[in-house]
Amino acid sequence: MEYTVQQLARLAGVSPRTLRYYDEIGLLKPARINPSGYRIYGTREVDRLQQILFYRELGVSLEKIMAILSSPNFDRMQALMEHREKLLEKRAQLDLLLANVEKTIAACGGRMEMSDQEKFMGFKQQLVEENERKFGKEAREKYGDEAVDQSGRKVLNMTREQHAQLEALSNELTEVLREAFKSGDPASELAQEAADLHRQWLCFFWDDYSREAHAGLAEMYVADERFRAHYDKEQPGMAAFLRDAILIYTGQKS
Amino acid sequence: MEYTVQQLARLAGVSPRTLRYYDEIGLLKPARINPSGYRIYGTREVDRLQQILFYRELGVSLEKIMAILSSPNFDRMQALMEHREKLLEKRAQLDLLLANVEKTIAACGGRMEMSDQEKFMGFKQQLVEENERKFGKEAREKYGDEAVDQSGRKVLNMTREQHAQLEALSNELTEVLREAFKSGDPASELAQEAADLHRQWLCFFWDDYSREAHAGLAEMYVADERFRAHYDKEQPGMAAFLRDAILIYTGQKS
DNA sequence: TTACACCTTTACGCAACGTCAAAGTCAACA
């Protein structure tokens, strides 16, 4: 297929001006220019624009997008994975902000007096996190100590670390489960690994793990659409697959 | 306390230039100008800057921030709550994007061919979802039923009657919870009724109900986005509300 | 042929500052 600016713009949900701009800065050149000077885009350009918009969506500057797309070892899959990671990071940041807001709400509710310093704690902490990501751990030691002195943030750190661990587990579970699901065998090694990951994940919340309880939760996943939705969202039947894997794992079923 | 530009800037984690800019556009005027022309900020300005940064953080334009802060019926607490809501919205959007990315990764992994139209489905779908949030639930009913039809929702290990009971319970819980949430008090009678309904619902899956386990599940609802999403989807903060109600119900909290 | 929707380039405008530059201020230290 071939498209003019407006056609491609409508297809992608951007403005023609945007496409002209991308041409101008060399981010997305049209496949060719027709005799009247019209920009004509082909399938390869459609693909490239898709990539561009993906990265743009998460706030990557056009310059960096250019660098990413023109990198020789550019691997579509890898790019997507990185994209995903960044989205996850962004969400973690948002969670932090949310926590800060809620803390402030709580403080207001309790009519607590906050010092001028405390009023900006939330923002600064976020800055610290950002710097940490950017400049590694040297900055963290500097800023971190300051922050520690100021707020005694160890507790916060603990919960955050746990949260990170939890998220990591959750992600791993999702991936292993997806892989295992391909085989279709809930008794397979991979499926059993998924079940074990699920147990680990559960143990974040339950001190009193029991196989019966675990099996019960598995049943719940399938029986109630609210939970099933999460697992089936990726692939229909995944919730049932996980349940079967867990039932085998817990010895409720062979 | 009184601060010069740099002092306040450091306190708040912004640049002096930013403060000068805010002065220039009338967003944050210094308390006074000293004989040498230096900007001097006081406690009231610190508070205002805090408000400004709160809103800036979620992408509100400085112009709108100005409008918000200068509105006569401006209520600090309400502003914070709204801020929180918007953060939750933003995160929901991010979750959508994440889902799209993961879908695309899956598609790539399966070496599926996508048509030019499909390539932009993710973005467009996001638009659809946004509309859905804006224009109510009619669309949701449509999609919901479709999803139901697709997934062939026979519950394997449960009789139909049990399933009907469970669904009824689930619906009742949803309604009671929604009503209780209006009051805002997790200790209210209605909220406690919701907690009890939740216990009944749980007992469909767990033979060994314990208050500790129930409380643990409540924590899990809030701690893990996958479950929180379900409850917060209706009203942000609902998951936390249900947790609080359950914690009170189980005697973990008064 | 004329209307109308498309296309082109050129160019200025916008937010929210960053980043010089040139010049004045303040506290401390030799």
Added chain:
DNA sequence: TGTTGACTTTGACGTTGCGTAAAGGTGTAA
């Protein structure tokens, strides 16, 4: 007392990712 050096001021131009005309050429359907 002079002189650093860290601060302050105003002014002005640069940046990103486009929006929004302006002024003109193109394609086609009535």
